[in-house]
Amino acid sequence: MTDTLPDPARTPGSDARRHWLAVLAHAPRELLEQHAAALPDAAFARLRAPEIGLTMVRARIGNRGDRFNVGDATVTRCVVRHRAADGRVAAGVGYVLGRDEARAEWVARLDALLQQPGHHDRLMRELVAPLAQETTRRRAAAAARIASSRVSFDTLASEIAP
Amino acid sequence: MSTLLARMGAGFADPVHGAQQTFRALLGAMAEPGRVHSLPATATAGLAPSDPDLRPPLDIALAATLLTLLDADTPVHLAGALDTEDARAWLRFHTGTRALPHVTAMTAARARDVDAALWTALDLGTDDAPQASATLFVEVECLADQPMDRAIALKLRGAGIESSRDLAVAGLSPAFWTWRASLRTQLPRGVDIVLVCGTRIAAIPRSTHVESEG
Numbered sequence: 001m002t003d004t005l006p007d008p009a010r011t012p013g014s015d016a017r018r019h020w021l022a023v024l025a026h027a028p029r030e031l032l033e034q035h036a037a038a039l040p041d042a043a044f045a046r047l048r049a050p051e052i053g054l055t056m057v058r059a060r061i062g063n064r065g066d067r068f069n070v071g072d073a074t075v076t077r078c079v080v081r082h083r084a085a086d087g088r089v090a091a092g093v094g095y096v097l098g099r100d101e102a103r104a105e106w107v108a109r110l111d112a113l114l115q116q117p118g119h120h121d122r123l124m125r126e127l128v129a130p131l132a133q134e135t136t137r138r139r140a141a142a143a144a145r146i147a148s149s150r151v152s153f154d155t156l157a158s159e160i161a162p
Numbered sequence: 163m164s165t166l167l168a169r170m171g172a173g174f175a176d177p178v179h180g181a182q183q184t185f186r187a188l189l190g191a192m193a194e195p196g197r198v199h200s201l202p203a204t205a206t207a208g209l210a211p212s213d214p215d216l217r218p219p220l221d222i223a224l225a226a227t228l229l230t231l232l233d234a235d236t237p238v239h240l241a242g243a244l245d246t247e248d249a250r251a252w253l254r255f256h257t258g259t260r261a262l263p264h265v266t267a268m269t270a271a272r273a274r275d276v277d278a279a280l281w282t283a284l285d286l287g288t289d290d291a292p293q294a295s296a297t298l299f300v301e302v303e304c305l306a307d308q309p310m311d312r313a314i315a316l317k318l319r320g321a322g323i324e325s326s327r328d329l330a331v332a333g334l335s336p337a338f339w340t341w342r343a344s345l346r347t348q349l350p351r352g353v354d355i356v357l358v359c360g361t362r363i364a365a366i367p368r369s370t371h372v373e374s375e376g
Contacts, residue, residue, distance in 0.1 A: 048255070
């Protein structure tokens with residue numbers, strides 16, 4: 001069994017994985033569905049079926065001071081294992097905000113495929129890169145829309161000592 | 163992390179109902195000491211997958227029992243041969259539990275690893291807090307309600323049994339049953355024992371009087 005595991009030195013680094021997981025977690029549902037819903041079920045096994053839970057969201061005002069609890073957010077998570085045609089095995093995890101079980105499983109499946117050398121380059125090119133661009137574009141558009149009503153309090157000193 | 167996850171075994175196919183049905187079977191086993199209960203196939207679905215790589219590192223009944231009873235606040239001790247990296251990782255992944263290196267309130271072992279060093283380390287609780295005692299899960303080689311070859315025949319009496327009940331257990335030494343009989347004077351302190359074998363479970367709570375017939 002051990003000989004079919006991906007060589008850690010050849011699997012993409014954890015920074016790269018963090019990047020594509022973030023991109024997939026924020027991806028619009030219909031784009032994920034387009035790429036993941038048609039994947040063959042036989043190659044995947046569920047290690048942890050999609051399950052819904054809560055996570056505490058914590059934040060700091062103005063990025064300073066102590067963290068406080070903003071509130072609970074629903075999170076759906078899933079872990080699947082993919083066995084490639086060459087016998088390589090990779091486990092993919094999916095965590096998404098909300099209660100959409102299918103979406104968490106799609107993210108997990110795509111994460112597993114992205115760790116497989118045979119699928120990595122194609123998926124990065126066809127899925128992750130366009131999704132990252134799309135997310136950046138949507139965020140920039142939202143930021144621009146909000147910026148038009150921005151009020152600047154430059155002359156006021158901060159109430160919290162630096 | 164990812165490499166370990168890639169060879170992780172499966173858990174319950176349906177975690178909520180699997181754990182509920184296993185818990186119901188454990189309740190029944192505790193209420194009727196010595197009666198051999200079979201875990202329903204719907205409860206253990208997923209624990210015997212056709213893909214050998216997905217097979218859990220523990221036998222079905224022990225796997226189902228531990229998945230049901232453990233969580234992040236309930237550590238476990240895996241004794242002897244059960245204590246493998248795969249078993250620890252599997253329990254941690256599916257339940258959030260931690261495996262401790264020393265005997266604790268939840269202790270699991272294969273019958274041949276149950277020796278005096280293990281059972282003398284079990285916590286019997288106190289007279290004020292008998293519920294603080296240990297529960298011992300033993301994977302035995304054979305578990306039946308009628309006499310079997312190589313099995314020690316036990317006669318059980320006490321709460322939950324109308325007159326007496328026969329139980330045949332293979333794998334545990336006569337010294338273990340002598341020790342179990344010696345706990346009788348300690349009540350309400352004591353140890354609850356859950357025996358598992360394949361997909362079958364039977365319980366011997368502390369209130370049960372056990373006679374071994376050799």
